[in-house]
Every structure is written in structure tokens, then in C-alpha cells.
Amino acid sequence: MTETARTGQLSTDADDLALVATDIAQTAAAHVRRRRPELFGSATVYESSDGVGGAAAVSTKSTPTDPVTLADTETEEMIASLLAERRPGEEMLGEEGGGTVDIPRGVRWVVDPIDGTVNFMYGIPAYAVSVAAQIDGVSVAGAVVDVAREVTYAAARGSGAYRHSGDARDRLRVSGIDDVSLALVATGFAYDRRRREQQAGIIAALLPRIRDIRRVGAAALDLCMVASGAVDAHIEHGLSPWDWAAGGLIAAEAGAVVTLPPAQSRSSDGHPTIALSPGVAQEMTRLFDEVGALRDLP
Structure with missing residues (x-):
């Protein structure tokens, strides 16, 4: 847990929050990576309904084409637990568990346990775990882990954005296109x-x-x-x-x-x-x- 040395209160420094977001997003991504073959094996979601994986691991939300898997709910619960340990007392807004529409004072964590659930279901390697810290509704730190490629993108407000892959850490910069x-x-x-x-x-x-x-x-x-x-x-x-x-x-x-x-x-x-x-x-x-x-x- 990150604390200020003098007061014992949780730090709201953007760089400290980015470290927490990155650690938790990477831990959650490892869980998602492990669960994909356990839930679906090498099959697509519609090829199995035996109660172990495939269709049995999926439900829907807003429409029949808007899915949620067991891995989505499990991963959000994991992130909530990790945040409760490291950032006790702070609110969390998650895609699956929801949260208040109102903007709280101080830090709120905004979480997508699997962004790209349809890709995850079909075995298309483009899905991510996203964890952000907002203060008064403004994002000040965040991490997105490309689960299949094991690449982490992270940023702290005012400190730039970086890509982490293995031992490499590279500064991110947008393209120079002008046409x-x-x-x-x-x-x-x-x-x-x-x-x-x-x-x-x-x-x-x-x-x-x-x-x-x-x-x-x-x-x-x-x-x-x-x-x-x-x-x-x-x-x-x-x-x-x-x-x-x-x-x-x-x-x-x-x-x-x-x-x-x-x-x-x-x-x-x-x-x-x-x-x-x-x-x-x-x-x-x-x-x-x-x-x-x-x-x-x-």
C-alpha cells in the first residue's frame, strides 16, 4: 500500500496511482490469459454447451449480441479485491458491477475487466484489461494491458505515456501524419x-x-x-x-x-x-x- 510518510494517508500522486493501476491491471490480465483456454479451449463460444465451457460460460447484457463471460465477472471481482487491499475506502466503477453515476470526491477507480469480450470469446487476440484512477472525475493515471500480446500501456497525468513489453519500456508518441x-x-x-x-x-x-x-x-x-x-x-x-x-x-x-x-x-x-x-x-x-x-x- 502506498502511503505518505508523514500522515499515513493514501497518496494521490499520479505516478503512485499509475503504479497501482499497472500492477493490478497486469495481475488481472494474467488471470484473463489463463482463463481463456479453461473456459473455451480451442473452440469458439458456440461450439460447446456441455456445462464446462463454451456457451455455458457466457450470458448477455443489453442485447443478445452484448455478451459477458465468467472471466469478465471473475476478473472484476479480483480487481475490486486488490483495490480494497491497496486503496481501502476508495470507490470503484466497473463495467460489470456498476457504481454510482455521481462523481465522488477524491479518487475513484474505473475498471473494464475485459474490453473486447467478443474477441475474447472467439479467440481473436485483441482484448484488454483497463484500470484507471480518476480524481474528481478526471483521469490522472491508467493502465491498459493487451492481454494476448502481453503488452502494457500506462500513463500518469503530466508524466507521459509508456509501453511496457518484457523488460523494454518505451515512451509513446502519436504519429506525425499531416495529411x-x-x-x-x-x-x-x-x-x-x-x-x-x-x-x-x-x-x-x-x-x-x-x-x-x-x-x-x-x-x-x-x-x-x-x-x-x-x-x-x-x-x-x-x-x-x-x-x-x-x-x-x-x-x-x-x-x-x-x-x-x-x-x-x-x-x-x-x-x-x-x-x-x-x-x-x-x-x-x-x-x-x-x-x-x-x-x-x-
């Missing part, structure tokens, strides 16, 4: 049919004017890809705080121009989450406006 027509843009789609139709219309208008679109299926990883320069922009409507709390900070600390929903918002509000490499930020924002991407999508 929107060459921009690679990451996005994602909602589970709600009506919003998907609106998102499809935006992409159809956007696609002829950029290099291409990438749909990885995990918003936290999309934001980290902006931070690393792997893509030049990200836009997605209807993310909840656990989707962007860590990744948005990591992208911003790597130099991206980031627009986030209000801290008390939820997916149903339809706010856009945007991260842009600065060389194309102004022109890309104008383009997003032209195709209707800056408005909320209910």
Missing part, C-alpha cells in the same frame, strides 16, 4: 441496431476521404494505438467511462488531441470519444463535422 487523406482511423460500433445504422452512415461518408478504417473491437486498445502511432485517429460513439478512462489519458499523454464524454455519462448518451494525431486534428475535426460524427448518436 487526412492518408489517415488510418480506428472505430467501433454499438450493440444497438439504430445507432449502428447511424454509425454505418458516418463511416460510409468518411471512408472515401481517408486511407482506411480499422475496427479492432476494443476501444481501450484503439486509444492506445493512437498513442503509439499505429493508427492516426479514433472515433466511437456511446462509450462508457470504463472504455475510455485509461486509454483516453494514455492517448493524451502521448500527444493526441482527445475529446472525451462527461465522466458521469454512459453508453446510452451516445457521446463521441475522439483521439487525433495533432498534425491532422484540425482538418479531421472539420471532416468529422461534415459527416455528422461530432453529434451525439442516441
